[in-house]
Amino acid sequence: MTMHGWTQKVLRVDLTNLSSSVEDLDREAAEQYIGGLGLGARYLYDEIDPAVDAYSPENKVLFVTGPLTGTGAPAGNRYVVVTKSPLTGGIANSTAAGEFATNLKYAGYDMVIFEGKASHPVYLYIDDERISFRDASGLWGKTTSETELAVVAATAPDAKVSCIGPAGEKLVRFACVINDMGRAAGRSGVGAVMGSKNLKAVAVRGTGGVRVADNARFLAAIESCYATLDDPYTEHFHQTGTPGVLELVHAYGVMPTKNFQFGTNPHGDRLTGELLADTLSVRKRMGMGCPACPIACGRITRVKNPDFAGIGAGPEYETIGMFGSSCYTNDLDAVSKANFICNEMGMDTISAGNGIACTMEMFEAGVIPQADIGFALPFGEAKGMVRLAEMIAAREGFGDLLAEGAYRMTEHYGHTEYFMGVKKQEFPSYDGRGLQGMALGYATQPRGACHIRGELQDLDLYGQLGWRVTRDRGMEAVDPLSWEDKPGLSVDVQDWFCMIDSCGVCNFVWFMGCHEDQMRELLEAATGIDMGGHEGFMRTGSRIFNLETLFNRRAGLTSADDTLPERMLRTPLPDGPAKGYVCELDKMLPPYYELRGWDAQGNLTAEKAAELGLEALTTV
Amino acid sequence: MTQMIVIDIGKCTGCGTCELMCSFRHHGEFNPRKARIHKTVFLYDELAVPVVCSQCEDAWCERICPAGAIAHTIEPTSGAAVLKVDEQICVGCKMCMLACPFGNIAVGAKGHAEKCDLCDGDPQCVKFCPRGALHFADSERGEGEKRRKLATALAASYKESE
Numbered sequence: 001m002t003m004h005g006w007t008q009k010v011l012r013v014d015l016t017n018l019s020s021s022v023e024d025l026d027r028e029a030a031e032q033y034i035g036g037l038g039l040g041a042r043y044l045y046d047e048i049d050p051a052v053d054a055y056s057p058e059n060k061v062l063f064v065t066g067p068l069t070g071t072g073a074p075a076g077n078r079y080v081v082v083t084k085s086p087l088t089g090g091i092a093n094s095t096a097a098g099e100f101a102t103n104l105k106y107a108g109y110d111m112v113i114f115e116g117k118a119s120h121p122v123y124l125y126i127d128d129e130r131i132s133f134r135d136a137s138g139l140w141g142k143t144t145s146e147t148e149l150a151v152v153a154a155t156a157p158d159a160k161v162s163c164i165g166p167a168g169e170k171l172v173r174f175a176c177v178i179n180d181m182g183r184a185a186g187r188s189g190v191g192a193v194m195g196s197k198n199l200k201a202v203a204v205r206g207t208g209g210v211r212v213a214d215n216a217r218f219l220a221a222i223e224s225c226y227a228t229l230d231d232p233y234t235e236h237f238h239q240t241g242t243p244g245v246l247e248l249v250h251a252y253g254v255m256p257t258k259n260f261q262f263g264t265n266p267h268g269d270r271l272t273g274e275l276l277a278d279t280l281s282v283r284k285r286m287g288m289g290c291p292a293c294p295i296a297c298g299r300i301t302r303v304k305n306p307d308f309a310g311i312g313a314g315p316e317y318e319t320i321g322m323f324g325s326s327c328y329t330n331d332l333d334a335v336s337k338a339n340f341i342c343n344e345m346g347m348d349t350i351s352a353g354n355g356i357a358c359t360m361e362m363f364e365a366g367v368i369p370q371a372d373i374g375f376a377l378p379f380g381e382a383k384g385m386v387r388l389a390e391m392i393a394a395r396e397g398f399g400d401l402l403a404e405g406a407y408r409m410t411e412h413y414g415h416t417e418y419f420m421g422v423k424k425q426e427f428p429s430y431d432g433r434g435l436q437g438m439a440l441g442y443a444t445q446p447r448g449a450c451h452i453r454g455e456l457q458d459l460d461l462y463g464q465l466g467w468r469v470t471r472d473r474g475m476e477a478v479d480p481l482s483w484e485d486k487p488g489l490s491v492d493v494q495d496w497f498c499m500i501d502s503c504g505v506c507n508f509v510w511f512m513g514c515h516e517d518q519m520r521e522l523l524e525a526a527t528g529i530d531m532g533g534h535e536g537f538m539r540t541g542s543r544i545f546n547l548e549t550l551f552n553r554r555a556g557l558t559s560a561d562d563t564l565p566e567r568m569l570r571t572p573l574p575d576g577p578a579k580g581y582v583c584e585l586d587k588m589l590p591p592y593y594e595l596r597g598w599d600a601q602g603n604l605t606a607e608k609a610a611e612l613g614l615e616a617l618t619t620v
Numbered sequence: 621m622t623q624m625i626v627i628d629i630g631k632c633t634g635c636g637t638c639e640l641m642c643s644f645r646h647h648g649e650f651n652p653r654k655a656r657i658h659k660t661v662f663l664y665d666e667l668a669v670p671v672v673c674s675q676c677e678d679a680w681c682e683r684i685c686p687a688g689a690i691a692h693t694i695e696p697t698s699g700a701a702v703l704k705v706d707e708q709i710c711v712g713c714k715m716c717m718l719a720c721p722f723g724n725i726a727v728g729a730k731g732h733a734e735k736c737d738l739c740d741g742d743p744q745c746v747k748f749c750p751r752g753a754l755h756f757a758d759s760e761r762g763e764g765e766k767r768r769k770l771a772t773a774l775a776a777s778y779k780e781s782e
Contacts, residue, residue: 071650072640072748099636106651181663209643209651219644226750238633238751283666289635294750296633300666311664 004213005067005527006030011109011131013124015197016057016116018133025110031529032613035066035110037093038502038544040082043113044091045547045617050555054086054189055171055196057117063104063162063202066504070105070210070291071218073522074225074514075506077101077291085188086196087173087351087405088423088448090552092188097290097506098180100160106206114199123163123201125155128208136200141166143344144178145312147201155203163201164191165346167393171195172403174351174426178343182313183290183298186348188425188447213528221521225514228466229294234512239285241297242317243273249321252480253576254434256326256427258379259354259361260420260567263431264576267330271320276301276332282311295508301336307383308337315339315349318451321429322353327360327385334382338389345393354426355406356388359398362410362418373398420568423448423561432568434578437478437486437493440588443562444490446548452507453497468516468534469493483584487592495541502544543612546596546604550617559602562589623700625657625672625736625743626762631753634661634668638745638754645744646734654728656736657745670754672745673724673736675703681716681725681735689733690716697741698756705733 006025013020026043033039040062052058061083068076079101085092104112107128121136134154139147148161162179168191175191176184185191194200212218236244246268249255253263269275277285280301289296302311315323315335319342323335342349356377362368363377370376374397377384391399402409407424410416420427425448432439442449469492470478478489496516500507503523510519520537524530531537552561563569568583593600597608609618639655647654657672676682682690682703689710695702705725710732716725717733725735736743738756746754755761 072637072644102652106653207651207653209647209649209654211649215644215648222748226748229750281666282664286630286666287633288661288663288666288668289633289751291636292640293633293635294637296635296751300664302664 004211005523006035006110007105007108007210009109011112011126013112013114013131014116015114015118015122015199018118018122020131022129030110032540033544033547034499034502034523034540035069036064036078036080036095036502036504037082038498038540038547039111040064040080040093041091041544041547041551043111044082044084045551047113048084050084050091050551052084054084054089054193057197059084059193059196061114061190061193061197061199063112065101065105065110066502067527068522069504070102071212071526072222072292073505073526074222074229074509075290075293075295076504077293078501078504078506079104079185080501081177081185081190083190083193084555085190085447086171086192087189088425090423090448090555090557091446091548092190092193093447093501093548094176094185094187094190095501096177096179096183096185097293098160098183099291100162100179100204101504102291103160103204103206105210106208107204108206108208112202114197117196118198121198121200123151123199123203125159126202126204127156128206139200140169144346145181145344148181151201151203156205159203159205161201161203163346164194165344165393167345167347167403168192168195169200170393170395170403172347172392172395173405173408174348175346176348178346180290182343184343184348187350187450191346212526214525217525218522221518221525224521225509225518226294228513228518229509231513234295237295237297237508237512238287240273240277241287241299243276243315243320245317246272246320247274249430251577252434253573253578254431254480256321256357256429256431258328259326259357259418260427260431261361262575263434263573263578265325265328265330268325270330271324271332271335273317276315276320280332280336290506293506293509295512297508303333303336305333308333308386310337310340312340312343314343318428319349319353322350322357323385326357326429327353328357328379329382329385330380331382334386337386341386341389341393345390347393350428351405351426352389352392354420355392355402355409356385358406358410358418358420359388359402362413362415367413367415367418417566420565421449422564423557425449431573431578432564432583433573433581434576435480436483436584436588437480437489439564439568439583439585440486440490440592441494443564443585443589444494444592446545446552453494453501466513466515467496469496471515481578481581483588487588487595490592491542491595492538494545495538498541498544499537539612543614546608546612546614547617550604550614553603562602622759623698623756624675624759625738625746626755626757626759627670627672628753628755628765629667629669631751632659632668632670633751633753634659635750637748637750638670641744641748645739656724656734670745671722671724673703673722675701675736675738677701679703680719680721681733684715684719686713686715687711695738695741698738700738700741702738703735704737705735707732
């Protein structure tokens with residue numbers, strides 16, 4: 001039987017016994033949870049006790065593609081790394097694009113499940129149906145680009161690699177997974193879980209193809225998306241990448257400055273995407289594309305300044321916000337260097353940058369003595385920032401403490417009020433006080449503070465780009481400072497982004513103006529299933545979001561974790577367009593819970609569970 | 621003048637959409653390995669280059685084919701010259717693969733040679749190239765553009781006293 005969208009195969013890898021097996025995809029689960037984030041959540045929920053320690057062999061790591069991964073759907077190029085997070089203690093699902101992801105599909109697998117723990121460092125080589133375990137002792141300690149090149153040299157010139165760096169090996173709680181020489185499945189410490197299993201890398205070479213159910217319908221759906229994307233927004237994003245958003249964020253007064261003490265940065269003009277494109281980018285306004293991407297927002301930067309010299313992918317906007325503005329270096333050379341270190345060592349630039357900014361504020365406040373760090377680290381100390389990034393990756397000195405994440409570091413000093421994040425995961429580069437929807441998203445995302453799992457900031461910043469969540473409400477634009485409309489918008493946007501991350505496509509295509517109906521058309525044409533119209537499509541997203549939350553509840557997280565730092569809740573922003581505002585979480589959370597169909601304790605009600613088909617999973 | 625697939629190297633982002641849409645057209649599946657156009661990415665130079673059959677006037681593949689399966693034809697809608705493989709005649713001997721200096725013809729799983737056939741005058745790689753790196757245009761267009769770029773650079777270097 002020819003498979004459409006899904007390959008219908010799961011590769012199960014037992015690292016303890018260095019054996020593997022292939023099984024059929026759970027078709028019913030696939031139709032209800034699609035792939036990527038959703039299907040990964042379902043498999044993880046079924047297969048592990050959410051209460052296990054993230055580093056125990058009982059935890060599993062899932063690499064999950066979606067039905068659109070590997071197709072010609074715009075930016076149908078992603079895989080999601082799903083596991084229990086060592087940072088938050090809840091579910092982790094970090095996504096990345098690249099030929100590694102598409103080759104997993106071409107090799108014939110929707111998903112790879114890693115279980116157990118290898119007795120020594122290994123990497124896995126998937127050459128279509130030929131699976132081999134290779135010794136990775138010689139790769140231990142190597143950076144991500146060194147590892148990728150070494151694995152390609154040892155396997156095949158066209159093998160694609162996903163790996164961890166030294167940070168993942170040393171269990172830095174926010175270590176990431178890097179593929180395709182610099183694309184990161186960045187957040188929540190998924191790389192540390194790989195490290196805990198002694199799994200250094202996965203190489204894949206796939207020679208098969210992906211078929212869809214209805215070729216003509218699929219082609220028409222692609223053409224419809226292309227027509228939508230043919231506009232100046234896409235061109236701007238191509239030329240400046242994610243850093244191109246910086247000026248807009250700054251204009252709204254939500255640019256994290258000095259660890260979220262301020263929302264505007266007087267030196268913000270030294271950090272813009274335009275400046276990065278025109279100075280450090282190797283090809284200036286030229287972006288590089290992940291597979292099948294019509295935008296091509298990636299870029300390679302080269303720093304010649306000897307203090308911060310290097311070359312590599314990025315930095316992205318979030319990285320600039322953290323290392324540039326929050327750490328207050330206001331220097332793209334230093335930002336790029338910190339970014340290169342994070343990518344090569346394999347750790348999340350957001351958590352690393354946020355943690356260092358937090359350290360700087362505590363140093364200036366006298367909470368952290370200079371002797372603890374080993375050198376003075378006030379805001380703006382660029383060389384110290386870069387040095388500390390290296391120390392985190394190596395777990396050296398003070399870096400060993402910060403490698404536990406900013407929350408645990410502040411807890412060590414008895415001053416968690418300096419921690420800027422949610423569920424022990426650090427904030428990315430938007431201050432929620434000027435973006436009320438983002439604040440609610442930060443508080444309620446199952447994976448903790450996160451900017452891509454409920455892109456309320458996009459609605460706020462870009463206004464109406466044709467998403468049904470706003471179009472159906474007759475909204476032309478969204479006021480970032482109003483809180484009344486945010487609970488309803490949050491529910492819909494979170495469910496919608498669950499669908500994006502489950503189909504195997506990059507969310508950038510979808511905030512550039514493509515919308516839910518186009519996605520549903522692609523998904524139905526690819527798989528041949530009927531999503532039940534817009535309502536059924538969104539109900540699937542809601543099912544996925546609720547399953548993630550169920551996982552967290554069983555892992556021990558409660559509604560008490562759906563909160564924000566005191567600074568966000570009680571201290572008004574002192575400057576800029578959002579001056580005087582705090583996050584109105586107390587007002588937004590009750591109606592949000594009600595719209596979610598949750599009780600006051602944040603637990604799914606029986607009625608809502610029945611509506612979503614989750615009854616069987618709610619009883620343990 | 622004849623139409624051909626003109627490549628603007630500076631605009632290619634390496635996304636490989638050309639490969640995917642080519643394989644979808646010719647094989648009904650998304651599979652870069654079955655495409656008749658291929659990109660190579662030079663990451664740290666931020667460069668990518670697509671390579672596809674340029675439909676040689678005096679073609680190595682056509683000359684060496686012992687079965688006489690490869691012949692020049694004129695694509696009726698565009699008037700473009702195209703080297704086509706007659707699948708009924710081709711015996712899959714792979715001499716064309718050996719002869720082509722550019723790697724633009726290969727014997728596929730079906731046992732006959734496969735190469736770019738310009739999709740009956742509507743090349744899908746060109747149609748879907750999202751960044752305008754591929755054009756189906758007069759063969760002179762590529763040369764003309766290169767000359768214009770050079771001329772622009774030369775003009776920029778020439779400054780009369782201000």
